[in-house]
């Protein structure tokens with residue numbers, strides 16, 4: 001089975017990271033290679049431009065692909081979107097010069113020019129708004145086009161907002177949220193269902209693991225109930241004997257990474273000792 005993955009750009013490294021963590025080690029990942037083997041002899045990687053991957057999957061060049069939702073929507077492909085991989089997060093926005101008359105999407109008129117790398121998503125956006133400005137496609141540096149007078153507004157991706165600010169542009173409206181997704185060819189989903197779901201399960205387990213921490217501590221026996229009340233746990237805490245200290249129990253639990261900060265303080269206050277927090281590579285329920 002082939003998985004199409006980005007060959008460069010900002011989602012290349014996190015994608016390779018994810019595959020590695022999922023146990024699909026990439027063998028001989030020399031630059032500028034089209035294919036790479038993985039530690040699973042039945043899985044091969046096909047490196048392609050992030051924006052080309054949706055079409056590769058639709059046409060069956062690879063059974064499974066990892067690419068961003070913006071390109072999946074832009075190419076309007078007929079593929080199965082299997083899961084949100086939750087990285088490469090950004091917003092696609094309509095933005096206009098800070099000093100322009102455009103304050104709302106309603107201020108956009110048919111005689112205006114919109115520059116974007118996403119003409120199809122942009123047309124659909126304006127169609128829903130009942131307006132049809134001229135859409136001009138570029139392949140990068142969208143944010144500078146209003147300054148050179150070829151755009152009244154732009155539709156582009158942003159995450160930190162730095163590029164928009166640097167070019168004195170303000171967000172008028174969000175067009176869509178985007179992040180990297182796992183997609184598959186529709187026929188392949190029937191023919192190689194098992195294998196595709198095996199890959200999906202592996203990736204899912206990494207994403208699940210990233211949201212959790214494994215916490216270990218020693219707890220005085222008489223504080224156990226109080227401590228247990230603080231611990232949600234994946235399936236309740238595991239309590240073990242501490243050989244060297246009869247008055248203590250070892251408590252192990254999996255908790256939400258977002259709750260760690262407060263939890264550690266609470267546990268300490270109740271009397272837990274020797275608290276260890278470690279990350280989790282994968283969770284397979």
Ligand SMILES: Nc1ncnc2c1ncn2[C@@H]1O[C@H](COP(=O)(O)OP(=O)(O)OP(=O)(O)O)[C@@H](O)[C@H]1O
Nearest residue numbers: 008009010011050068070088089090157158159178
């Ligand atoms: N500012 C951003 N923050 C987060 N994710 C982003 C941002 N800009 C783009 N992305 C995501 O990364 C994807 C690919 O972007 P990127 O520009 O790095 O790759 P590329 O376009 O394939 O490479 P290149 O920059 O060489 O054209 C986009 O489709 C988008 O989903």
Ligand SMILES: O=P(O)(O)OC[C@H]1O[C@H](OP(=O)(O)OP(=O)(O)O)[C@H](O)[C@@H]1O
Nearest residue numbers: 010140141157158159160161162163164
């Ligand atoms: O909100 P910000 O954090 O400033 O990010 C926004 C910028 O990031 C992307 O470009 P990228 O860095 O991928 O460069 P590229 O245009 O060369 O692809 C996007 O096209 C914006 O220009």
Ligand SMILES: [Mg+2]
Nearest residue numbers: 009010139140
């Ligand atoms: Mg780019």
